[in-house]
Amino acid sequence: MSILWKDVPGYEGAYQVSDEGRARSLSRILPDGRRWPGKVLRSAPRAGGAIFVDFGSWNGENAKRIGMSRVVLSAFIGPQPKGMEAIHIDGRVTNNRPENLKWGTRSAQVSGRLNYGRDGRGEKNGRAKLSDKEVFAIRCGRANGAKIKCLAAEFGVSVEYISGIVNNRFRAIEEVK
16 A cells, blocks of 8 residues: 655645655755755654654744644644644554544543543652552551551651542542552
8 A cells, every 4th residue: 555645734845744644845946946855754752752743944934843643634634623632543642644633622632541541640650659559558548547647657758748649639540450
């Protein structure tokens, strides 16, 4: 099966995106007369793993770094509706094929992250100090009458942190592993 390339909206004649989620620049002559050879562009993951690509200035537009999912959706599905975001149907932010993308609301985006375990809850959060099992043990200990100061000393965290856990100020753990 051959790769299908489509113009990137707003960058027609300069950049294209493929149905495999790749971007390329097209060979062209720049306004100053220099020849610009076309090439497949390097893309880079950002925080959370989403892929971004850099487009140079074109037709009065400044250079921009745009999420590959938005670029693919704009080229293959249509312009981004107001208040909508790019959603990865299978939950993998590196899969930028058109059949895996759709426009959706912020709440649909968050629901998708919850469904695929990419929400950063519990020990999946990069700033987590305790494992999900330890959080469960703290909540059980407190329910059985353990003092917050004692739990803080046992688990090596602050009293405020233990208080946040037992009073559910931190997101609940999904399950005990």
